[in-house]
Amino acid sequence: MSSPTEKKTDVPARHRGPVQLRRGLAEGTTADQHLLDTRSPADFTSTDPWRVLRIQAEFVEGFGALADVGPAVSVFGSARTKPGSAYYETGVEVGRLLAEAGFAVITGGGPGSMDAANKGAVEGKGLSVGLGIELPFEQGMNQWVDLGVNFRYFFARKTMFVKYAQGFIVLPGGYGTLDELFEAMVLVQTHKVTSFPIVLIGTAFWGPLVAWLKDTLVADGLVSPKDLDIISVVDTAEEAVSKVVGAIRSGEPGTDSSGTEPGTTAP
Structure with a gap:
């Protein structure tokens, strides 16, 4: 029998904007579902104009909270990666x-x-930032976040990842990680952002994806060969940080101070 002071870790929970909901209140749809699933003209005239104000407020809140973060790098990877x-x-x-x-x-x-990345930032005595998202069920902010902002809408959250970071480091992950990675690649390809290095860690994991980009997309003329230069693949944290920091300080996306060419695996 558990003691009254034990903390249950399997209680359904989620955030709705800044509000945290648990148990029965955690069930239901998210703000993104309401926005994207609505089809009725009546719903548009009665709810969507008001939703625009909520979206505006979310951007204002994010901009205000993150304005003084300073130089930063966004780190992506799977929520399912096991500690240790x-x-x-x-x-x-x-x-x-x-x-x-x-x-x-x-x-x-x-x-x-x-x-993991937030923990490392704290251990390195740096600023640890977390940008949460409203999901049907979630575990909330991890314990290593110093500055946390919860978002209702994915597009508002993803804007913050790019606006307040000068580069991306991407660990192995699933759909969410791929979504963030390819959005960043599109922004660099279309020159919406400049001097923005993107480094992937794990040649065994990312190698097949890079090969597909080259052997299918480039081969079929759907992207140009130079578009592969947007990303670099390495195998260690030291290589990834050196490449990103070097690129940021030199002002050249994807190229570190040692001159390693983008789109290639470090030796």
Whole structure:
């Protein structure tokens, strides 16, 4: 029998903007679902104009909270990465090295690789930032976040990842990680952002994706060969941080101070 002071970890919970809901109140749809699933003209005239104000407020809140973050790098990776695993420990090292180099670390604020990078930032005595998102069920901000902002809408949150970071480091992950990675690649490809290095950690994990980009997209003429230069693939936290920091300080996306060419695997 559990004691009254034991904390239950399996209670359904989620955020709705700044509000945290648990148990029965945690069930139901999210703000993104309301926005994207609405089809009725009547719903548009009665609710969507008001929703615009909520979206505006979310941007204002995010801009206000993050305005003084300073130089920062966003770190992405799976929420399912297990503590103690090789990828988790790499995430901790990434966060620590970025903090020691003078950069704030921005993650999605959740568990797994996000927890790891935020933990490393704290250990490196840097600023640890978490940008949470409203989901049907979630675990809330991890314990290593110093500055946390919860968002209702993915698009508002993703804007903050790019606006307040000068580069991305991407650990292995699932759909969410791929979404963030490819959005960043599109922004660089279309020159919506400049001098923005994107470094992937794990050649065994990312190698097949890079090969597909080259052998299918480039081969079919759907992207140009130089578009592969947008990303770099390495195997260690030290290589990733060196490449990102070097690119930021030199002003060249994807190229570090040692001259390693983008789109290639470090030796």
